[in-house]
Amino acid sequence: MNAHCCQTAKRGRDDVGRPASLLRRGGAIAGWIVPGVTLALLPKCPACVAAYVALATGLGISISTAAHLRMLLLVLCSATLVLFASRRLRHLSELRKP
Numbered sequence: 001m002n003a004h005c006c007q008t009a010k011r012g013r014d015d016v017g018r019p020a021s022l023l024r025r026g027g028a029i030a031g032w033i034v035p036g037v038t039l040a041l042l043p044k045c046p047a048c049v050a051a052y053v054a055l056a057t058g059l060g061i062s063i064s065t066a067a068h069l070r071m072l073l074l075v076l077c078s079a080t081l082v083l084f085a086s087r088r089l090r091h092l093s094e095l096r097k098p
Helices: 006-010 021-042 046-057 061-097
Strands: none
Touching: 021 061, 046 061
């Protein structure tokens, strides 16, 4: 039986205990911030979503399309946050294993 963790067996000795790079940590933080801020700033009114799309792109969309776009953004941002939370919890549970 090998007592080493499967992850440390794959990596070289130099990688063990090495802190994450600044770019990787920044990407991880942005992964939490972008969907969170999007959810916080997403308007409740589909007419406002249509107005924001028109201001940002110059294209007009219907109210029903704006309602679908709003629901899509809600689902995608929520799913992204759930994914990041589950990854974080899995990582923390792996760290606690003896």
